[in-house]
Amino acid sequence: MLTTTEIKAIEHEISLVPHKKAAVIEALKIVQQQRGWVSDESLGAVADYLGMSQAEVDSVATFYNLIFRKPVGRHIILLCDSISCYVMGYRNLYAALQVQLNIKFGGTTTDQLFTLLPNPCLGCCDRAPALMIDDDLYTNVEPENLKEILAKYT
């Protein structure tokens, strides 16, 4: 079941496009924003609301890497693993994060605080290596800075 808040937001998106189906990515974003991720049940609710099959909605949902089809932690860490960050040492950051959080890429900490994901180029390659936590961008990150950065998120 979609909540009234979700329905209102989805209806707004539908009003901007020529047919309902075209709003499916926006609808998934809205649901994810409210619930953290898109469960089978949420996906079914979006499909019903837009008059689409679940398979069709899932084919879209699973195409985009930032629609989460599995539960994630409260904060998402996106570590850039692309070329400039490779040259500038993202692997040292990854090693330090693995130790501090005790998870690998794709993992969520046992306290559900962080999910760690690799992400292609964050578009600040002149300030590599870079990572994002939720909406915040961190650049020229050294492994020594990680503790302080992570401590901001509770």
Place this chain on the structure above:
Amino acid sequence: MERPLTEHIHPDRPPFNIKEYEAVGGYAAVRMALKEWSPKQLQQAVQESNLKGRGGAGFNTGLKWSFVPMDGNAAQTKYVIANADEMEPGTFKDRLLLEGSPHQLIEGMILAAFAIQANTSYIFLRFAYKKAARILRESLQEAYDAGYLGKNILGTGFNLDMHLHTGVGRYMCGEETALLNALEGKRATPRAKPPFPQVSGLYGKPTIVNNVETFCCVPHIVNKGAAWFRSLSKSEDAGTKLYGVSGKVNRPGIWELPMGVTVRELLEEHAGGMRKGLGFKGALPGGASTDFLTSEHLDVKMDFKSVAEAGSRLGTGTMIVLDDATCPVGFVHNLQHFFAQESCGWCTPCREGLPWVEKILLSLENGEGREEDLDLLKMHTDLLGPGKTFCALAPGAM
């Protein structure tokens, strides 16, 4: 030296709001063109300026616009889309323009929309550019409030809506026809061309897609003329260009320079040369999908034609430097990991081939390579070469 695109960008202070932008001549081009020019005239001015697309392919922008059918049903729906997906690894130029001069982009898009008589436009922004999203939302509202967007713009009868669309990942969203599918709520797989988007694009309607930097050039061309724009350059390709350098150089960064500076100038004068103790081994001149240039290419001009003659592509103009202490096999493996991951899976050679290439490179990096692996890699450069796959991702990877 003129820097029209970045003259008013100062990273240490917020971008100009609409009043500040107008005070330095902002929206003058919109006021003039919408009132005094015909759409055709605007298309011609842009074509004559020899502005070439800054998204990588380098196609003449005015010529691209001229393929939009302008006769017959004038009231037909048309779209203008700014490609702000910027996900090519090593590329960080559009971020500067989006965060630093949002009204310049909006103004360029209004002019483009007028040139093809489109009434709806979108900025397709990658998810990671959160700051740009916030700035663009505010700027769009300002432009609506000032009457540059909406109904009957400046009393000319021209209507234009502009929406910000933020993505949810995937490099393929930057390929222009895949972007159209993404905007329509579908998987971002590319479409067959022809028909080209200029004839049948978003929802089957005539559409132009241009890069952010391309649109940002347009107001200046209108204000100062095609000849002036051509004269900014040091080469056959017109205008200035945002050039970037990343990797182990002394001053990684981004600069607006005359089109056609040499690799050497960029590396030595602007990026400050290699870091102490490191040598230059090679560079990808314009993002992950461009081929290596080496020390024999230092005097190559960074314009579309010269870089192509040197066997690579100008691409996005943001160079990634490989130093002599970084493992070249690991470097290439990193690139192939990206391309294999981002393949949209639509066509077989790319979907099946790239993961194979990635695995071979990993085994080479780990010292487990076999003699035959080199032949296999070579075979893939052919199998995934230009013209053999649905879009340019695979040839870009090779």
